[in-house]
Amino acid sequence: MAKARTQFLCSDCGGISAKWEGRCPHCGAWNTLQETRESPAAAGHRYAPLAASTPVRRLADIEAREQARNPTGIEEFDRVLGGGLVAGAVVLIGGDPGIGKSTLLLQALASLSERGPVLYVTGEESAEQVALRAQRLGVSGDGVDLLAEIRLEQITQALVERQPGVAVIDSIQTLYSGELTAAPGSVSQVRECAAQLTRIAKQTGVTLILIGHVTKDGALAGPRVLEHIVDTVLYFEGDTHSSFRLVRAIKNRFGAVNELGVFAMTDRGLRGVSNPSALFLAGHAREVAGSCVMATQEGTRPLLVEVQALVDTAHVPNPRRLSVGLESSRLAMLLAVLHRHAGVATYDQDVFVNAVGGVRIMEPAADLAVALAILSSMRDRPLPAGLLAFGEIGLAGEIRPAPRGQERLREAAKLGFKHAVVPRANVPRQPIEGLRIQAVDRVEDVLGVLS
Numbered sequence: 001m002a003k004a005r006t007q008f009l010c011s012d013c014g015g016i017s018a019k020w021e022g023r024c025p026h027c028g029a030w031n032t033l034q035e036t037r038e039s040p041a042a043a044g045h046r047y048a049p050l051a052a053s054t055p056v057r058r059l060a061d062i063e064a065r066e067q068a069r070n071p072t073g074i075e076e077f078d079r080v081l082g083g084g085l086v087a088g089a090v091v092l093i094g095g096d097p098g099i100g101k102s103t104l105l106l107q108a109l110a111s112l113s114e115r116g117p118v119l120y121v122t123g124e125e126s127a128e129q130v131a132l133r134a135q136r137l138g139v140s141g142d143g144v145d146l147l148a149e150i151r152l153e154q155i156t157q158a159l160v161e162r163q164p165g166v167a168v169i170d171s172i173q174t175l176y177s178g179e180l181t182a183a184p185g186s187v188s189q190v191r192e193c194a195a196q197l198t199r200i201a202k203q204t205g206v207t208l209i210l211i212g213h214v215t216k217d218g219a220l221a222g223p224r225v226l227e228h229i230v231d232t233v234l235y236f237e238g239d240t241h242s243s244f245r246l247v248r249a250i251k252n253r254f255g256a257v258n259e260l261g262v263f264a265m266t267d268r269g270l271r272g273v274s275n276p277s278a279l280f281l282a283g284h285a286r287e288v289a290g291s292c293v294m295a296t297q298e299g300t301r302p303l304l305v306e307v308q309a310l311v312d313t314a315h316v317p318n319p320r321r322l323s324v325g326l327e328s329s330r331l332a333m334l335l336a337v338l339h340r341h342a343g344v345a346t347y348d349q350d351v352f353v354n355a356v357g358g359v360r361i362m363e364p365a366a367d368l369a370v371a372l373a374i375l376s377s378m379r380d381r382p383l384p385a386g387l388l389a390f391g392e393i394g395l396a397g398e399i400r401p402a403p404r405g406q407e408r409l410r411e412a413a414k415l416g417f418k419h420a421v422v423p424r425a426n427v428p429r430q431p432i433e434g435l436r437i438q439a440v441d442r443v444e445d446v447l448g449v450l451s
Contacts, residue, residue, distance in 0.1 A: 008033040009187040012224040027224075036182045067254055070165070070207065073111030076263055076272035077104065079301075080234060080247050082255015085112075085166060087205045089254060090198050092172075092227065093247075094212040094220045095236025100245050100263070101211050104270050105168045106130070106139060113143030116165035119158065123150040123174030137269040150184065152177040152193050156200050164206060169197065171211040172226075191225060198229050227251065238358045244279060245270060246359060249299070258362070259299030277304040277415055280357035290377030293388040293417070294369030295408035296361055302404070302411040304388065306356040307366065309373035314350045325355030326366060334371055334393060341397030342444045344375065365402035367393035368421065371446055381450055386418035391426070397443045401425035409435060421449055 008017040010033055015026030017033060024032050069084030078084050081091070095101050102125075109118045122130050127148045134141045147158055152175050159167060169175070175193040176184040183189070194210065201208045210230065212220045220227060227233050233251040238244055247261040262276035273279055281293065281304055290309045295302055307326075314320070323331045331353055338344040353370055355361050368391035376383050390408060392400040402408070405426030412420060413435040424439040431437075440446055 007036050009036050011187055034187055036186055036188045072108040074108055076261035080249045080259045080261040082252055085207045086254050087207055088202050089207050090201050090230040091209045091232040092212055092230040093234040094214045099236045100265060100270050101236055102170055105209055107269050109144050110139040112166050119145045119164040119167040121147045121155055121169050124171060150174050159200055159206055166207045168209045173213045194226050194229050256299045280305040280359055287382035287385060289380045289382045290373050292369045292373040292383055294366050295388055295390045295412055297404050302408045305359055307369045307373050308354045309377045310352040311374060311377040312350050314348055320350045323353040325360050326353055334367055337393055337397060337443055342447060364392040365390045375450055384419055388412050388417050389421040391423040393443055399423045399440050
């Protein structure tokens with residue numbers, strides 16, 4: 001019997017080292033090398049080809065065809081996927097425990113089963129537990145095949161024999177291959193199982209949806225190479241204590257990235273929100289200071305989000321800077337720009353910024369709305385009713401335009417906003433009915449909005 005050898009695999013890049021080191025020699029990450037054991041015979045057998053090699057072809061001779069889409073029946077889920085599922089594609093979806101990953105995919109499979117065979121592979125729950133969840137959600141399981149299995153060889157055999165149109169693996173961290181001696185969930189097992197399932201999907205045309213665990217930092221557990229293997233990476237966002245869930249596309253070879261799907265958790269499962277802008281706009285009985293609405297672009301859809309700021313006197317030598325849903329480093333930069341170019345000093349003030357609704361705003365076009373909310377809170381003066389703003393603030397104090405500005409303005413006018421503060425380059429050539437647009441060039445011009 002071959003003697004098992006010890007290797008150290010990086011959980012970020014999947015690189016292999018012969019000995020443990022504090023820093024991965026391949027990607028430079030710290031404390032990511034994990035000890036694994038596997039036999040040389042198994043290692044040599046792992047990458048046996050499943051099909052004959054294809055000949056080399058000239059790129060110009062290859063016919064480019066549009067990929068056919070298979071709608072899941074859930075409009076918000078199809079939006080994030082780019083219109084639906086693609087045959088042979090591999091989708092990886094991650095999120096915190098209990099946020100609704102299995103619920104959403106069980107609903108999607110029930111809808112897809114009306115147009116073809118589907119398979120649900122559960123490795124974390126028993127078949128009876130899945131049946132109870134389907135009953136609770138009111139989902140018909142007549143066309144959904146269920147397999148409670150964690151052995152990779154049995155799962156691949158079922159995929160080849162049954163040829164389902166769509167298969168869900170819940171979850172990739174529970175699977176193990178008998179050719180490896182490592183425990184389920186280890187770096188080598190996750191990487192090998194994902195690679196084998198991806199090759200099966202490409203060879204047979206089965207659409208695979210893999211559910212992945214996340215770490216305490218919110219990133220997908222396992223080697224970083226896992227995200228490079230698959231075609232689409234989706235993340236569930238939102239607070240598990242809230243009834244709203246957000247699904248964001250981080251990588252999509254068949255659609256736009258940073259696309260956002262908004263869902264509401266009900267007693268009958270997840271339901272798409274038709275007007276997500278209304279979700280992120282908190283209603284106030286009267287005008288309040290420190291609140292400003294911004295128009296952000298999530299993929300192909302503009303969304304209106306309320307940004308709140310609270311500026312208060314600091315009672316400690318080091319004032320606090322805290323942001324929820326926005327980049328903390330960008331908040332510190334904005335405060336420095338306001339001090340240098342607008343004379344607004346916050347060195348003795350605590351500054352808290354929050355994006356309402358649990359949404360994460362990653363684009364720099366939120367700078368202008370954040371600055372207005374901070375100024376409104378400092379002066380304890382509410383912004384004019386029906387006002388929104390967007391634009392990027394540079395270190396020199398200039399206000400730069402945001403992409404797709406006219407779409408943002410049209411969405412604001414549709415929802416009844418009357419006043420928009422935007423960069424001068426985003427002013428539309430044709431006026432938008434019912435919307436007064438105020439152009440600003442420098443950060444000091446923003447002070448006039450509150451006057």
